[in-house]
Amino acid sequence: MAEAVGAAIIGRRHLVVQAGTGTGKSLAYLVPALLAGEKVVVATATKALQDQLATKDLPLLATHLGMEVDFAVLKGRANYLCLQKARETAGGADSLEFAEDRGSGEGGSAGAGLGDTARQLRRVLDWAASSPTGDRAELDFEPAPRVWAQLSTTATDCPGALRCPAGDACFAEAARRRAEQAAVVVVNTHLYGAHLASGGHVLPDHDVVVFDEAHELEDIAASSLGMEVTAGRFRALAAVARGVLGERRAAADDLGGAADLLEGALEPWVGKRLDRPLQETVDTVLSLAAERVSRLLSAARQSSDDDPRRARVLQAAGHLGADLALLRSPADTDVTWVEGPSHSPVLRMAPVDVGERLAAHLWGTVTSVLTSATVPELLAPRLGIPAESCDELDVGSPFDYPAQALLYCAAHLPDPRKPDYEAAMHAELRWLIGGAGGRTMALFTSWRAVQAAAEAIRGTVPYRVLTQSELPKPALVEAFSADESSCLFATMGFWQGVDVPGPSLSLVVIDRIPFPRPDEPLQQARRDRAGAGAFRAVDLPRAATLLAQGVGRLVRSTSDRGVVAVLDPRLSSASYRWDLVRALPPMRRTRHRAEVATFLESLRPSAGADPDPEPAPQGEAADVANPDPPIGPGPGRRVDRHRSGPGLQPRAAVASPAGSD
Secondary structure (H helix, E strand, O other): OHHHHHHHHHHOOEEEEEEOOOOOHHHHHHHHHHHOOOOEEEEEOOHHHHHHHHHHHHHHHHHHOOOOOOEEEOOOHHHEEOHHHHHHHHOOOOOOOOOOOOOOOOOOOOOOOOOHHHHHHHHHHHHHOOOOOOEHHHOOOOOOHHHHHHHEOOOOOOOOHHHOOOHHHOHHHHHHHHHHHOOEEEEEHHHHHHHHHOOOOOOOOOOEEEEEOHHHHHHHHHHHHOEEEEHHHHHHHHHHHHHHHHHHOHHHHHHHHHHHHHHHHHHHHEOEEOOOOOOHHHHHHHHHHHHHHHHHHHHHHOOOOOOOHHHHHHHHHHHHHHHHHHHHOOOOOEEEEEEOOOOOOEEEEEEOOOHHHHHHHOOOOOEEEEEEOOOOOOHHHHOOOOHHHEEEEEEEOOOOHHHHEEEEEOOOOOOOOOOOHHHHHHHHHHHHHHHHOOOEEEEOOOHHHHHHHHHHHOOOOOOOEEEOOOOOHHHHHHHHHHOOOOEEEEOHHHOOOOOOOOOOOOEEEEOOOOOOOOOOHHHHHHHHHHHHHHHHHHHHHHHHHHHHHHHOOOOOOOOOOEEEEEOOOHHHHOOOHHHHHOOOOOOEEEOOHHHHHHHHHHHOOOOOOOOOOOOOOOHHHOOOOOOOOOOOOOOOOOHHHOOOEOOEOOOOOOOOOOOOO
16 A cells, blocks of 8 residues: 555555555555655544544654654644634733633622633633643533634634734644644545635645545535535624624624524425525525625624724625525535524535536645545545546455454344334344443444433343443543443444454444435435436445444454444345445354354353353244355455556555455
């Protein structure tokens, strides 16, 4: 992989690499990029990978490459405290201290009677007075959203350093200056999307971009290149404008009223696509809101230039007005819909197909490396990468999957769409947990399924059952890892980016094949675009990729062994089953409970082991099919995905035997 990345950089060709868990893919792209002396941006879809790059991989290379490795982590503006807003909150002084009479309760003193919001504000301001970065991640507590919103800004309302009184000391600008000077800049893929949406004004100029976790790029790009409008944007703008407009504050009050009208117009459409042209009630409210934004802009331009908030009002109102205009006249390739809870709906618009926009703004300007443990089929053409300038290969994985893992499909269970499925699935899950002695990560496709399973299992097994709602993600993973017999029940946020090597995880259970929801508006639009072949073009590749990500939670090191249990009989019987199975690592496969019980028993500690799991059922409930031999792409098998070209010598599959390094 490192050789291919180096050749791609030298030859100015794009590269798509599937590199299984354990390959060391981050080192494989960082080393050749650093040795080539290029300016590199690495975009990751998860914070866990960002942290790994910044705290482990890049410091490791700085120590061992024998060269200076200058790197920086850059986040969106909303992640940094805004000094100007902090000063305004603290009373307008240049220091970050509360005025003695500010925030006081009825008792009078600054500290007495402060509500929780005011206490959190004080904690953040105290921290900011000594923080060198202003990065929210460095706080020792999680502030409420309304608290952080009061002390931070976004690209849509920040006027820029030149028009801000605190611009010279701005934390976000300081982070950007560090990124300008660094050889490697680590960012979130959403921030890279914002960079593209801005016309290239968010990130420093660079020669190479690496998209790690590239299977997420299509959806993140669609989100970043789209927009969203909420009543909250109107209310936040109105709140700031009231303090700026003086006698003209009626314009701010009118804008606040538009927020209520917008919520009322959108509520009936939550979860639905909007037709084109827009429904009359929605279009009327958007038109009225645009008029009120325009009036507020006019009033703000006439207000005092001395108020530092004026620039923020002008910036935010300009962005909001532009978004409203686009929503009323979307492009033919855009889809508009409403999502969120009915009491707080969100109006969203996104491109159905991101390939055309990425081709216009990305692939012709920088060399790109896209990598993931699970690269969806046809990813490159869906992203608009020109075939003549792109190479693809699969470098496999060093893990010996046939020896280390067993894939079990509970073929005897009812179809997940049947009413008797849930109870049968819970019984199967209970049996599997007993066989594994706990040590189970159960992944579900919905929050409701997590809660129902936890309720059904707790108290019926002698193991601790943790759920995703109990602790923040890092603390939850740590608790699960520390208690080797515990079980963790979680939903989509844990299907990827979670690494629990060792004896704490011997069983991964997946409740059903993770097909996208049929009523999800953006997916509906993609299906419409794909026509008769929509299921195989849209739904199946997404399900296969996510299933492979979930399966990938099990084997994280060469010593890990365990079972992946898919409690969806469609994996063994549906006509599309091979599309799914071939996307998974080449594990041994079975439908036999007895074989699963034997394998799990071989993993149990010999001392103090719990009683054997209940025996496999007999008769109709027993599976009578013969176990299948292992199948799957194996290391380096997708030769058809490799295209030779300048800088990359034609080669056979990059094959190494399973288990080799």
